[in-house]
Amino acid sequence: MERMTFAILAFWGMAFWIMFGLRDLNKYVKN
Structure with missing residues (x-):
């Protein structure tokens, strides 16, 4: 159970x- x-x-x-993590990567790529 545990x-x-x-x-x-x-x-x-x-x-x-x-x-x-993927969302942060997209931000860095756009910048």
Whole structure:
């Protein structure tokens, strides 16, 4: 149970990190 919760949190954390990272890259590229 705890492993599943940790896996889900890690997955969403990685997804948000990648999403914000790509958005920041787009800003730097435009500038």
